[in-house]
Amino acid sequence: MEKFQTITSTYVPLPIENVDTDQIIPARFLKATTREGFGDNLFADWRYNKDGSPKTDFVLNNPTYRGDILVAGKNFGSGSSREHATWAIAGYGFKVVVSSFFADIFRNNALNNGILPVIVSDAFLTELFGSVAKNPKATLTVNLEEQSIRNNENGKTESFEINPYKKECLLKGLDDIDFLLSNKDKIEAYEKNRPFVY
Amino acid sequence: MQNNSSSINQGDLSPSGGVGGGSLHAPRGQKGALFDKIWDAHVVTTVKDGPTQLYIDRHLVHEVTSPQAFAGLRERGLKVFRPGQTTLTADHNIPTMGQDKPIRDEISRFQVDTLAKNAKEFGLTYYGLNNPKNGIVHVIGPENGYTQPGMTIVCGDSHTSTHGAFGAIAFGIGTSEVEMVLSSQCILQTRPKTMRINFEGKLNEGVSAKDMALYMIWQLTTGGATGYFVEYAGEAVRNLTMEERMTLCNLSIEMGARGGLVAPDETTFNYVKGREFAPKGEKWDEALTYWKTLKSDADAVFDKEITFNASEIKPMVTYGTNPGMGMPIDGTIPALNDIDDAGKISFEKSLKYMGFEPGQKLEGKPIDYVFLGSCTNGRIEDFRVFTNYVKGKKKAGNVTAWLVPGSWQVRKQIEAEGLDKILEEAGFELRQPGCSACLAMNDDKVPSGKYAVSTSNRNFEGRQGPGARTILTSPLVAAAAAVNGRITNPI
Numbered sequence: 001m002e003k004f005q006t007i008t009s010t011y012v013p014l015p016i017e018n019v020d021t022d023q024i025i026p027a028r029f030l031k032a033t034t035r036e037g038f039g040d041n042l043f044a045d046w047r048y049n050k051d052g053s054p055k056t057d058f059v060l061n062n063p064t065y066r067g068d069i070l071v072a073g074k075n076f077g078s079g080s081s082r083e084h085a086t087w088a089i090a091g092y093g094f095k096v097v098v099s100s101f102f103a104d105i106f107r108n109n110a111l112n113n114g115i116l117p118v119i120v121s122d123a124f125l126t127e128l129f130g131s132v133a134k135n136p137k138a139t140l141t142v143n144l145e146e147q148s149i150r151n152n153e154n155g156k157t158e159s160f161e162i163n164p165y166k167k168e169c170l171l172k173g174l175d176d177i178d179f180l181l182s183n184k185d186k187i188e189a190y191e192k193n194r195p196f197v198y
Numbered sequence: 199m200q201n202n203s204s205s206i207n208q209g210d211l212s213p214s215g216g217v218g219g220g221s222l223h224a225p226r227g228q229k230g231a232l233f234d235k236i237w238d239a240h241v242v243t244t245v246k247d248g249p250t251q252l253y254i255d256r257h258l259v260h261e262v263t264s265p266q267a268f269a270g271l272r273e274r275g276l277k278v279f280r281p282g283q284t285t286l287t288a289d290h291n292i293p294t295m296g297q298d299k300p301i302r303d304e305i306s307r308f309q310v311d312t313l314a315k316n317a318k319e320f321g322l323t324y325y326g327l328n329n330p331k332n333g334i335v336h337v338i339g340p341e342n343g344y345t346q347p348g349m350t351i352v353c354g355d356s357h358t359s360t361h362g363a364f365g366a367i368a369f370g371i372g373t374s375e376v377e378m379v380l381s382s383q384c385i386l387q388t389r390p391k392t393m394r395i396n397f398e399g400k401l402n403e404g405v406s407a408k409d410m411a412l413y414m415i416w417q418l419t420t421g422g423a424t425g426y427f428v429e430y431a432g433e434a435v436r437n438l439t440m441e442e443r444m445t446l447c448n449l450s451i452e453m454g455a456r457g458g459l460v461a462p463d464e465t466t467f468n469y470v471k472g473r474e475f476a477p478k479g480e481k482w483d484e485a486l487t488y489w490k491t492l493k494s495d496a497d498a499v500f501d502k503e504i505t506f507n508a509s510e511i512k513p514m515v516t517y518g519t520n521p522g523m524g525m526p527i528d529g530t531i532p533a534l535n536d537i538d539d540a541g542k543i544s545f546e547k548s549l550k551y552m553g554f555e556p557g558q559k560l561e562g563k564p565i566d567y568v569f570l571g572s573c574t575n576g577r578i579e580d581f582r583v584f585t586n587y588v589k590g591k592k593k594a595g596n597v598t599a600w601l602v603p604g605s606w607q608v609r610k611q612i613e614a615e616g617l618d619k620i621l622e623e624a625g626f627e628l629r630q631p632g633c634s635a636c637l638a639m640n641d642d643k644v645p646s647g648k649y650a651v652s653t654s655n656r657n658f659e660g661r662q663g664p665g666a667r668t669i670l671t672s673p674l675v676a677a678a679a680a681v682n683g684r685i686t687n688p689i
Contacts, residue, residue: 017544018420018520022658027637031291031305033265033312045660050646073544075421078454078520079658080637081356082263083372104390104424104456105356109372122540163388165248175374177274180382183243183251187279187384190242190253195223196488198255198283198349 001114003173007095008141008152010067012059013132019072020079021106025088027080038084039091060092064136069096071128071140076117077106086113096142098149100125111166112175118142118149118160127151144170223491230495231392232461233427236367240350242384249386255349256283257379258335259322261313262290262639263354267377268316278320280383285344286317286324289334291639294602294629297327306640320380333605333631336360336573340444341607343473347462347489352379357573357655359450362459363443364466365492367427369457390456391425391501394494396432399508404689406583407442408575408653408672410434411449412514412524414506420522424454426502429494434508435460440469441579448574449655452521461493513687515560516657516670519548523657527675527687531558551659552667553647560669560685567650568599568680569662570673572636575653576604578611580673585617587677587688593625594683600642601626602634626680638663651679 029041046058054061070089076099077085086109089097097110098118110117120128131138131153138153144167150157162170169175180187191197228234242251264286271278278284291306301307310327317324325331331338336357339345345361351368352358354376361368371385378385397410415422428450430443438446443460450458460466467486470476477485512526525531534556537545549556570576570584581603593599601621603609609631612618618628635642636654638661644650646665653676657668669685678688 015543016547017541018522020520020656020658022637022656022661026660026664027290027639030262030639031303031309033309034269035266045664050664074540075424075454078420079356079451079656081354081370081372083266083354083374086372101421101424103421103454105370105372109374112372112374126540163248165245165386176378176386177270177374177381179245180251180378180384180386181276183384184382186243186251187253187382194253195239196348196485198346 001173001175004114004116004144004170006141006143006145007068008139009069010137011069011071011098011128011132011140012065012067013129014059014070014072015129017073018075018078021077021082021085022079024077024085025082030082030084035087037091038088039093042088042092065132068094069098069140069142070094071098071125071132074099074101074122076102078103081105081109083109083113086110086115090115098125098128098140111170114170114173116142116144116170120149120158120160124151124156124158127154127156223488229392230498231500232365232429232459232492232494233367233392235492236348236350237389239348240367245386249388251384252350252387254283254352254379254383254385256285256339256344256351258339258351258353258358259284259286259376260290260335260353260355261288261309263373264316264376265309265312266373267380268320270377271320271380274381276381278322278380281321283383284322284380285339286313286322287332287335287338288313288326290633290637292327292632293640294600294632294634294642297630303640330606333607334573334576334633336448337576337604337608340364340440341473341605343470343476346470346476346485347466348492352385356451357448359455359457360444360448360573362447362450362457363440364470365459365462365489367457367459370451390427392429393423393426393455393502393504394429394431394500396503396505397430397434397508398432398505399434400437401434401508401511404674405511405513406672406674407438407445409511409514410508411446412516412521412670413511415449415453415521416514416524417506418453418522420452420520421454422522423450427456428458429500430458430460432505432508436463439579440465441577444577445574449521452655462489513672513675513689515675515685517552517554517560519551519657519659521655521657521670523548524670527685528561531556531560533557561687563649563685564596564683565651565669565679565685566596566598566648567644568597568676569602569635569650569652569654570676571600571602571604571634572654573604573633574655575673576602576608578608580653581608581612581617584673584677585620587674588624588626588681589620591624591681593680596683597680599626599680600629600635602629603631605631635662637661638666651676651685
C-alpha cells in the first residue's frame with residue numbers, strides 16, 4: 001500500500017444518495033481473479049450505453065470534472081461487500097471519497113486499499129456540490145495528519161474522524177496482515193484458553 | 199509492504215482476554231447483551247485506540263471474493279492458518295441449468311476453476327459443482343451444521359448476517375479481510391454499537407419473516423442501522439422457525455447493520471442437533487450447556503432499542519431501487535412532497551428507473567418475471583409456501599418464472615416431498631442451485647425494462663440484469679404474482 005499524503009485537487013461531484021456497490025461496479029464485472037482493470041468499469045451502467053458508447057450526461061464523461069477526489073451523496077457504498085468497488089475507485093484514480101455517511105463494509109474496504117473515506121457534515125457536503133457547480137475548477141485539500149478537509153473555494157474547513165490505528169496504517173502504508181501475523185503467539189494462546197472450543 | 203508493523207502500539211489484553219478456563223459460561227460482556235458476550239469471548243487482543251483482533255470460528259469462502267486473497271497468500275508465502283475452520287463452495291457465478299457440463303462462460307469457468315485449484319493447493323474442504331453439499335454459501339453453512347450458536351462467522355459476502363439466526367456474530371467482509379482470516383484466523387474490527395429490535399405481538403396469517411424485514415428496513419431506511427449490530431427479540435421473533443430467522447437476519451445488512459442475531463433457544467438447538475458437522479455425544483451436551491448461557495441479561499444495555507408491533511405488518515413490496523423503498527402491498531408510492539430536499543434527486547432517479555410515478559399504487563401492476571430463490575428465500579419452507587399457493591393453479595402466460603433452490607439438499611427435499619410435481623403441473627420448472635438471478639452474474643438475467651417480482655434481497659439498479667426492475671417480496675407474494683401475472687395481495 002502506498003503512503004497516504006496530503007492532497008489538494010479538483011473533485012468530481014456525484015450528488016446521488018445511497019450509491020450502492022452494485023452501481024460502483026456491477027456484478028457481471030466481478031469475474032476477474034486479479035485486482036486490476038476495474039477502473040474502466042467504475043459506474044459502468046451509469047457511464048456507458050448498451051453499445052459501450054459513453055452516456056454524455058454522466059459526470060465521469062464530462063471533461064469539465066476531473067480530480068483525485070470523488071464527492072458523493074449520503075450513504076455511499078451500501079450493499080454488497082465486494083472489494084471490487086474499492087478497486088474500481090482506486091483503478092479510476094480516486095484517492096479520496098467524501099460523503100456525509102458511508103456504509104461500514106465499504107469504509108473498511110476503502111481503508112484496506114489506501115483510499116481515504118472522509119465523512120463531512122451534510123452542510124459541508126451541500127456546499128461542496130454548490131462550489132463545484134459554480135466553479136468546476138474548485139479544489140479541496142485533504143490533510144490526513146491533521147484530519148482536516150478544506151473547501152478552498154470558500155475557505156471553510158472541517159475536521160474528520162478516523163480510527164487512530166487506521167490513520168497510522170495509511171500514513172505509513174501498512175496493512176492489517178502485517179499486524180495480525182506479528183500476533184501469532186497471542187492467537188495460539190487464545191486458542192488454548194477460550195470459553196468454548198468449536 | 200514494509201514489515202514494520204511492530205511500530206503500531208498494542209494495548210493490553212482486553213478484560214475479557216482472560217475469561218477462558220473452560221467455564222462453559224459466556225462472559226457477561228461489556229453491557230450484558232448477547233452480542234457483547236460473544237464478541238468478548240472472541241477477543242484475542244485490542245489495539246490501543248484501535249480495532250479489536252477478533253478470532254473467527256468459521257470462515258466461509260466462495261469463488262467471487264476469494265481469488266485475490268489466495269493470490270495474496272501466495273505472494274507472501276503463507277499457508278491457510280486453520281484450514282479445518284475454512285469451508286469453500288461455488289455459488290455466485292454458476293449456471294442453474296446443465297451443471298453437469300462445463301460452464302459455458304469462459305471467465306466464469308476460470309473463476310470457479312481457480313477456487314477448486316486454491317482448495318487443492320491450500321488443503322481446504324470444497325463443495326464444487328455437482329457435490330451433494332454444494333449450494334449457496336449461506337444455505338449450506340446452516341444445513342450441514344457448520345453454523346452454531348456463539349460462533350464468529352465471516353464470509354466475503356454481505357449476507358453472511360444470515361448465520362446470526364443461530365445466535366452467532368456473523369458478518370460480511372471484503373477480500374483484504376478474507377486474506378486476513380485465511381492467514382491468521384483473525385480479523386481487525388472496530389466494535390459496533392448494539393441495537394435491539396423487538397417485534398412484539400403476533401404476525402397475521404400470510405405475513406412472513408421477509409415482510410417483517412422489509413417493514414423494518416422501510417421504517418429505518420437503508421442506512422438506518424449502519425454502525426450497529428442488531429439483536430432481534432420479542433414474541434414474533436421467538437415464534438419464527440430457524441429458516442424464518444435466517445431470512446430476517448439475512449436482511450440486516452440492507453439497513454446497513456453489521457449483522458443481526460437471535461438468541462438461541464430450543465428451536466435453534468433442535469435444528470442444529472444431528473446435522474453432520476454439529477457436535478455429537480458428550481461434545482453435544484457440553485455445547486448445549488454453553489449455548490444455553492447465550493442470551494442477553496435482563497438488565498443488558500443497548501445503544502439503541504426499537505419496538506415494532508408485529509400485528510401491524512402487512513405483506514410488503516418495494517417500489518424503488520434500494521430495500522428501504524418499500525411499502526405495504528396495498529399502499530401508495532410517496533408523493534414528491536413527502537421526500538426531503540437532499541433526497542429528491544435520488545428519489546426521482548429511482549422512480550424513473552422503475553417506470554413508476556409518485557403516489558402510484560402497485561397492486562394490480564402487471565409483471566414479467568418471478569424469481570424464487572437466493573440466500574434470503576431459497577430454503578425448503580420458501581418452496582413449500584410457494585408450492586402451496588400455486589397448487590391446482592396455473593402460471594400466468596405473461597410470466598417467466600425462475601425457481602432456484604438454495605442448495606442440492608433443498609432440491610432433494612423438494613423432490614422428496616413431491617413439490618416438484620405440483621410445481622410442474624402448475625407450469626413451473628425447477629432449476630439447479632446457485633445465487634442465480636439475485637445478482638445475475640450467470641445467464642439468469644432479467645431483460646432491460648422488465649419487472650421482476652423477486653424473493654431476493656436487493657432491488658438496486660441493474661442488480662438482476664442491466665435495466666432490470668426488481669420488486670422485492672416474500673415467497674407468498676411472489677407465488678400470487680406468478681399465478682396472476684400481476685402484483686396481487688395473497689391474503
